[in-house]
Amino acid sequence: MQKTIIRLEHIFKTYGSGDIQVNALSDVNLTIEAGEYCAIMGPSGSGKSTAMNVIGCLDRPTSGAYFLDGLDVSTIADGELAKIRNRNLGFVFQQFHLLPQLSALENVMLPMVYAGVPNTERKERAAEALTRVGLANRMGNRPNQLSGGQQQRVAIARAIVNHPVVLLADEPTGALDSHTTQEVMNIFAELNASGITVVMVTHEPEVARLTRRVVWFRDGQVVESHLAPTELGHMLAA
């Protein structure tokens, strides 16, 4: 049985004011079921990142309703939203965003710090998550002692350590070479296979082809919402 995890209804996001308003999102409707593995594509400036930020509860829509796991999050206060980001969502960014003064293990422990997990359990679970992304032997290293691919794997470990229902990634392979892109995509596939819903923004067709559904954005709107990765050629040609 399928369960809707993300539902965007008539979402608008408007930047600026007066004469110079930009509709980064204009009437976006999108539904993603639990367990999906989904890529968001589209030209630069089409609103992909804006949509991801709304889905990730990092940003609020100007209007419209957003249901995350059945809960209307557009009306929730900042402090509560922080809790939702902490427990229900995981983020992976193009630029990794690891804290340079902390070791890999400590970086992964960070979300649990804010979740109030006791210290010993934090260490165990962080070690587990790092093992899961193949970095069991790199736990004590600082970010600057790790390669780009390794840093992104630490970031993925950090994103999954609180067992989120949805993993969100905005161009996670944008800063990686093709070999490490493959490694990182393997991890995403495994995580999805274990039941986590994965949504990622990418502009690389090779990356999108590894997912199971493509959502296509243009001018702040969803123009194709259930494109099979095999049909990507049509859109790219258009």
Next chain:
Amino acid sequence: MDILESINMAVKTLTANKTRSTLTMLGIIIGNASVIMMVGVGQGAQRYASQQFESLGPNVLFIIPGSEKAQNRSVDRPRSLTLEDAKAIASQVPTVSAVAPQLQSQLLVTYRNKKADTSITGITPDFTVVRDFNVARGRFITDLDVQRRNRVVALGSDLAKKLFDGADPIGQEIRIRNISFQVVAVMQAKGAFLGSNQDDVALIPLTTMASRLVGRTSPYGTSISFINVNARDEASINAAQFQITNLLRRRHKIVNENDFTIRNQKDALEIVGNVTGALTLMLAAIAGISLFVGGIGIMNIMLVSVRERTQEIGLRKAIGAAPNDILTQFMIEAIILSAIGGLIGTTIGVGGITLVGAVTPLKAGVSVPAILIAVGVSGGIGLFFGVFPARQAAKLDPIVALRSA
């Protein structure tokens, strides 16, 4: 998120950026050290001055020329007190045990080719009693010397050394303002009183001083600088003060304001307390300003730090930090910096005070309340000046912060 975790995190951040942390603390360190040193020195001065007056004993009275009001003006003292007044007090006031009038002037003393600019003090034999100042060698100035205006002198130990260089001065002739005096005594060493060296003096009969050296004679008799009086005991201080006042008013035919002032040890201590208390307060205020400036320094660097760390703040928020968590984190960083700065500053301040105590007579006390206040205030300053930057951090929008790459 619990507080221990916040502290742990703050310590990590602060140690990761040692230079900045040290610079931030510098203002607080300097502020704290100066508060503790200034207050310590001020209190040391207070204690020093008090001890000096206490060492005179509780029975002393000082009679000085000029009305109570005139004491606060820096005008020339009137010549209203005379040697005859002192004699009258000695013979007519029953509660008095010793009376020592003094006449003082800074004059040139020579012995052969040696010269010294010294405090010449005209005295009477009671001087040794009132000032507890004793002869080491020779014999002290007698009533007969005073009566006959003899040209005899008792040298302070330092002056004797200066002029005679170890040779025996007794019986030698020295010259004061080119008038020759015979040395009859060398005094025991006495140390400094309120910073002036009591051993660099030449004591001569008061009458000799008045008639031959400074010519301070008034229509009423031989004018003098002041009179030291010992009351018979501590209980008779007030009676003595009252009787002397009456006697002098009668002698000076006063109807209104006295032309003299009598102070007891308590008065003197009070005056010293007022002066040095004001000094301490002023020093503390100056030091307090530097502590305040240190606080502003913390705020400045914290603001820079918030700007530099926007991405970190954005990331923390993205993975679940609530605005309050960020606020707490930055507040704790500010408090840790100022508290550690406060402790270092205190250590330096205490060290400085110890040094001052070792090289000067100001036995500057390490004031525990000053330390507690300084450390508490610097913690409070961290709190106060940390709030603004911490709120700036807590308010940051996570996406804007993350985008600032």
